[in-house]
Amino acid sequence: MLKKVLVVDDSEMIHKMYRLVLNRYSCEILDAMDGQQALDLLERHQGVQLILLDINMPVMNGVQFLEKAGALGFTSRIPVVIISTEGKESDTIRGLQLGAKGYVKKPFNPTLLHELIAKLMLPSGEVADFDQRRYANTL
Amino acid sequence: MSGECDFSALIGDFVEDAGGHLDAVEGFLLELERRAPAGCDGELVTLIQGHLHTLKGNSGMMGLSPLQQYVHRLEEVMKETGAGTLTLGGALFGALYGGINALRSALFRFAQTPDAGFDFAVEEAALEALRAAPHSVTRASAEATSEGTPEPLPSRSAAPAEFGYITQKSSTLKVNFEKLDELLNLMGELVIQRTALATLEKRLREQVSDRELLNAFNETSQLIGKSTDDLRQSIMKVRMLPVKSVFQRFQRLVRDLSLAHGKEVRLKLEGEETELDKTVLDEIGEPLLHLIRNAVDHGLEPPAERRARGKEACGTLTLRARHESNHIVIQVCDDGRGMDPEEIRKKAVARGVLEQEAAQAMSEAELLQLVFVPGFSTRSEVTETSGRGIGLDVVKKIVSSLNGIIEIESRVGRGTTFTMMLPLTLAIISALMVEVAGETYAVPLSGVLESVQVQGEECHDTGNGEVIMLRDRVLPLYRLDRFFGRESGGEREQEYVVVVASGDKKGGLVVDRLVGQQEIVIKGLDDYLGELPGISGGTVLGDGRVSLIVDIPSILGR
Numbered sequence: 126m127l128k129k130v131l132v133v134d135d136s137e138m139i140h141k142m143y144r145l146v147l148n149r150y151s152c153e154i155l156d157a158m159d160g161q162q163a164l165d166l167l168e169r170h171q172g173v174q175l176i177l178l179d180i181n182m183p184v185m186n187g188v189q190f191l192e193k194a195g196a197l198g199f200t201s202r203i204p205v206v207i208i209s210t211e212g213k214e215s216d217t218i219r220g221l222q223l224g225a226k227g228y229v230k231k232p233f234n235p236t237l238l239h240e241l242i243a244k245l246m247l248p249s250g251e252v253a254d255f256d257q258r259r260y261a262n263t264l
Numbered sequence: 265m266s267g268e269c270d271f272s273a274l275i276g277d278f279v280e281d282a283g284g285h286l287d288a289v290e291g292f293l294l295e296l297e298r299r300a301p302a303g304c305d306g307e308l309v310t311l312i313q314g315h316l317h318t319l320k321g322n323s324g325m326m327g328l329s330p331l332q333q334y335v336h337r338l339e340e341v342m343k344e345t346g347a348g349t350l351t352l353g354g355a356l357f358g359a360l361y362g363g364i365n366a367l368r369s370a371l372f373r374f375a376q377t378p379d380a381g382f383d384f385a386v387e388e389a390a391l392e393a394l395r396a397a398p399h400s401v402t403r404a405s406a407e408a409t410s411e412g413t414p415e416p417l418p419s420r421s422a423a424p425a426e427f428g429y430i431t432q433k434s435s436t437l438k439v440n441f442e443k444l445d446e447l448l449n450l451m452g453e454l455v456i457q458r459t460a461l462a463t464l465e466k467r468l469r470e471q472v473s474d475r476e477l478l479n480a481f482n483e484t485s486q487l488i489g490k491s492t493d494d495l496r497q498s499i500m501k502v503r504m505l506p507v508k509s510v511f512q513r514f515q516r517l518v519r520d521l522s523l524a525h526g527k528e529v530r531l532k533l534e535g536e537e538t539e540l541d542k543t544v545l546d547e548i549g550e551p552l553l554h555l556i557r558n559a560v561d562h563g564l565e566p567p568a569e570r571r572a573r574g575k576e577a578c579g580t581l582t583l584r585a586r587h588e589s590n591h592i593v594i595q596v597c598d599d600g601r602g603m604d605p606e607e608i609r610k611k612a613v614a615r616g617v618l619e620q621e622a623a624q625a626m627s628e629a630e631l632l633q634l635v636f637v638p639g640f641s642t643r644s645e646v647t648e649t650s651g652r653g654i655g656l657d658v659v660k661k662i663v664s665s666l667n668g669i670i671e672i673e674s675r676v677g678r679g680t681t682f683t684m685m686l687p688l689t690l691a692i693i694s695a696l697m698v699e700v701a702g703e704t705y706a707v708p709l710s711g712v713l714e715s716v717q718v719q720g721e722e723c724h725d726t727g728n729g730e731v732i733m734l735r736d737r738v739l740p741l742y743r744l745d746r747f748f749g750r751e752s753g754g755e756r757e758q759e760y761v762v763v764v765a766s767g768d769k770k771g772g773l774v775v776d777r778l779v780g781q782q783e784i785v786i787k788g789l790d791d792y793l794g795e796l797p798g799i800s801g802g803t804v805l806g807d808g809r810v811s812l813i814v815d816i817p818s819i820l821g822r
Contacts, residue, residue, distance in 0.1 A: 138281040138322045141274055151517050151553055181317055210321035232324025232332070 126246050129172050131155045133163040133190065134179040134208075139231075143177065146235045150242075160185030160193070167199050175245065176200075178225065180209040180216045188216050191223035200224045204245045208233060271326050272378065278326050279375040280438070283368070285319040290364050293357065300352040309346035313339055330382035331370065337391050338363055350394060359390045441542060444503050451499050452692060452785030456804050458492045459782070461485050500688070504539035507585045507594070510549055511536050514556055518581060521560040528567050528578040529560055538585040540592055544686055547666055548594060551659040555596040555682050556581065558656060563600035563680050573677065575599070591685045591710060599679040603672075605631040615640065632672050636660040664766045664817040667693065667710045667800075685710070693786060695803075695813065697779035698762060701750035704811045706784050706803055707773065711816040713763040715778055720757050732761065732772060739763065742819050743774045747798055766817040773819070786813065 127150040132143045140156045147154060155170060157163035159182045167173060176194075180187035187207060194200045204226040207217055217228055227241050271278075289312050296308045316339040323332040338360065344350045366387045373380055465485055472478055511533045522529040540548075564570075564579035571577050584595040605628040612618040612634050618626075634640055638657040659682075663670045668686040687693055687710040695706035696715070716734065723730050723741060730741040741761065745751055761772040784803040789796065800815035 136281070136318045136322055138274070138278060138318075139325065141277055142271060142322075142325050145271060145274070148513060148516050149520060181314065183314070210317060210324070231321045232327075 126150070127152045127174055127242060129153045129155065129170070129174055131157060131163060131166060131170075131173045131176045131203075133157045133160065133176065133182070133187070135159055135182040136179075139179070146238060149239075159183055160187065160190030163190055164193055164197070167194065167197075167203075173203055175242065176203055176205040177208050178205050178220070179231075180207060180213065180220060186216075188219050188223065191220055191225060195224055206238075206241060206245070208238075274326070275375065275378055278322060279371050281322065282319055282371050285315040286364050286367055286371075288315045290361070293360055293364075296352070297357050304345065304348065304352055306346055309342055313342050313346070316342060328374075328382065330384060331367075334363070334367070334382070334384040334388060337388060341391055341394065344395070356394060359387075359394050362390060363387050441503075444499070447499055448503070448692070449785070451496050454492055455496065455692070455783055455785060458489055459805070461488065496692070500541065500692075501539075503541050503543075505542055505545055506536060507538050507540050507545065507548075508533075508536035510545055510552065511583050511585070513549070514552065514583065517553070518556060518560060521557065522564075525561060526566055527560065527564055529564055530578050530580050532580055532582040533584075534582060535585040538587060538592070540585075541688060544592065544666065544688070547662065548684070548686070551662045551684065552583070552594070552596065554656065554659045556583075559596060559598040559600065559680070563598040563602075565601050569601075587688075588685070592688060594684045594686065595681055597679065597681040602676040602678050602680055603632060603635070603674040604676050608632065608634055612640070632674055635672065636670075667708045667816070669711065669765050692783055695782055695784045696762060697782050697811070698744075698760075698773075698775040699777040699779055700744040700748065700775050703750070704779060704805065704809070705744065705775075706782075706811050706813045707762055707764065708800075708813065708816065709781065711764045711766055713765055713770070715760060715762045716772075718759050718761055720759060723759065734763065734772070739770060739772045741772045741774055744814070745774075745776070747819060764816045764820070766820050769817075769820040771820045773814070784811070784813070 127147075130143075130147060130150075130152050132140055132154055134140060134143075135158050137158075140154075144154060155166045155173065157166050161184050163176070163178075164185075178187045178190065185193070187209065191200060191205065194205075201224070205220075205224065206227040206229060207220045207225045208229045208231055209217060210231040221228060226245060229238055229241065292308050292312045292315075296305055296312070299305050299308070316335055320332050320335040320339060323329075323335060341350065341356075341360070345352065345356065350356055366384060370382050370384070374382070462485065465481060468481065469478060515531055518529055518531040559581055564581065565573070565575075567577035570579065580599050582595070582597040584593075584597060586593050608631045609618075609623045609626070612631070613620050613623050617634065617637055617640055623631075635656050636659070640657075660670055663684055663686070666686055668684055671683045671685075672680065673683070674680040687708070694709040696709055696712050698705050698707055718732055722732050724732070730743070731738050732741060733739070739761075760775050760778055762775060762778070763770065763772050765771075786801045787803055789799070789801055796815075798815055798819050799812050800818075801813045802810050803813060805811050
């Protein structure tokens with residue numbers, strides 16, 4: 126079901142972990158180290174179905190990315206899940222206001238991410254209800 | 265915290281990565297301390313926080329909560345430092361450096377014995393002590409000796425052993441792949457110049473009569489040649505990684521797929537240690553994925569059917585890799601139901617892929633090749649994983665784009681083997697140099713099956729292109745001079761034909777002369793040239809001339 130995912134995080138380590146976590150989908154994974162790289166990849170690649178987004182990044186952070194990607198029309202087509210270490214919760218809230226479909230706190234339990242992916246990938250997609258519950262739990 | 269996902273394979277990466285963050289934090293701390301007299305540099309504090317934050321997140325993902333918590337404490341201390349609640353001074357820096365040392369040795373221990381656990385009680389106490397009396401910190405440390413601070417902070421009494429990491433030797437080095445690419449590129453230049461040297465030597469032999477000098481020159485030139493070869497091989501080796509890293513990824517896929525399809529499948533890996541150039545390794549994942557999906561979905565039978573045929577209920581899927589002369593051979597082999605050429609023949613006619621007559625005339629081997637035709641599948645139902653044979657034509661496309669060949673071998677009831685033959689690297693290739701209308705072209709050797717000399721009258725014009733009969737098989741001919749619009753004058757009595765293959769297609773390239781075999785460095789052609797049919801790139805010859813590389817797939821595709 127999941128064929129192409131864009132992972133945006135400034136830690137190489139996290140990219141390696143996502144490779145393991147996402148292994149079960151056998152999907153193509155695009156790696157971006159910051160928001161700008163993520164935008165560049167979106168311009169060049171068709172068919173990205175999911176964006177996993179960190180907030181705290183150099184060059185262009187997650188919130189700035191969501192603003193730009195929203196203006197370019199990417200986030201209306203592609204669901205974004207914020208995956209970020211606890212810290213600036215205000216940024217996360219801003220991210221959700223900017224159209225992110227879900228929020229998972231790092232360190233996350235991969236099962237949680239898989240659940241979220243399963244919901245997001247449903248054609249009906251009851252995402253709003255789902256992420257708000259999670260969100261309330263984690264903040 | 266890592267749930268059902270096992271990150272233990274990443275321990276080495278994690279420790280290395282964490283070490284990098286600690287080095288960075290330490291560097292910024294040193295800078296912060298140097299600038300302390302002028303006040304707290306907020307930018308440096310932010311940089312330090314950034315690294316600690318990332319390290320904290322990664323530690324958490326690795327399921328190392330004591331580490332995560334301690335780094336979190338350090339992060340908080342930095343936050344307070346930035347906010348001015350903690351004063352920059354000896355005690356603060358002492359505690360922070362002490363903390364970094366403790367983290368370093370803890371990570372070192374963790375790398376040796378991952379189950380040992382962490383203990384940062386002493387270091388946490390040191391941080392607590394800082395925060396308990398924030399404003400006395402500077403003074404306390406400055407006047408530590410005179411006031412006789414009762415309890416020296418643990419970090420200040422750092423034992424020499426704690427600095428062991430400074431002299432610790434590492435046997436690995438992380439290098440950006442682009443640097444290796446650059447190295448290979450330079451190597452390519454050297455290969456070209458070596459060829460120039462050989463050409464020069466030939467000319468010297470004709471013009472210089474001093475035998476002794478010539479022999480000395482020859483000897484040196486040979487030595488340079490040998491060193492160049494050794495150097496090239498060493499550089500190639502640096503770029504090589506065992507195929508294991510790709511093969512291993514499929515364990516989970518096969519498990520999930522077989523569960524989903526109610527099949528029992530055992531995945532066997534052979535030759536996992538075979539090393540491949542990273543450029544090739546990066547590309548084989550996708551074709552393998554399609555082949556494996558195809559094997560589990562179409563090839564292997566459900567347990568009941570297998571038992572009924574007297575086979576073991578659990579099917580075997582074998583991934584095999586090996587080196588063979590100038591190629592890498594990768595095989596996906598199943599012991600399933602195999603493909604029935606008759607069934608393929610019927611399907612081909614039913615789907616309108618072939619006319620009845622053409623289908624009847626095809627040999628079994630040719631019929632098997634039909635599975636690579638877009639939209640062709642031997643099973644009529646569509647499944648989620650393999651679809652309607654979508655995968656196999658993609659596989660062929662990818663293999664062809666890598667200058668490789670794919671072959672299929674199948675026996676009804678016994679199983680199917682897909683064999684991919686790929687070049688060792690995508691940067692330097694062996695090529696057969698040929699002459700066409702006065703120009704030298706390079707034909708990638710990976711696609712060359714053989715070269716033959718045929719009599720002019722053996723070429724038959726079928727009205728739909730020329731063909732020859734080669735060992736009872738019809739081989740279409742492609743005259744390169746015509747293809748490139750450079751007619752070199754009438755047909756000759758004898759023609760040189762280079763038999764090439766791409767994916768499952770074979771053909772004969774008619775050339776004027778065979779020049780010889782040579783290693784060439786592929787240089788991409790600039791994008792502004794657009795798509796050039798028949799040309800995949802260029803290379804520089806020993807004498808400085810540019811030679812175009814023949815793109816076999818696009819010629820055979822016509």
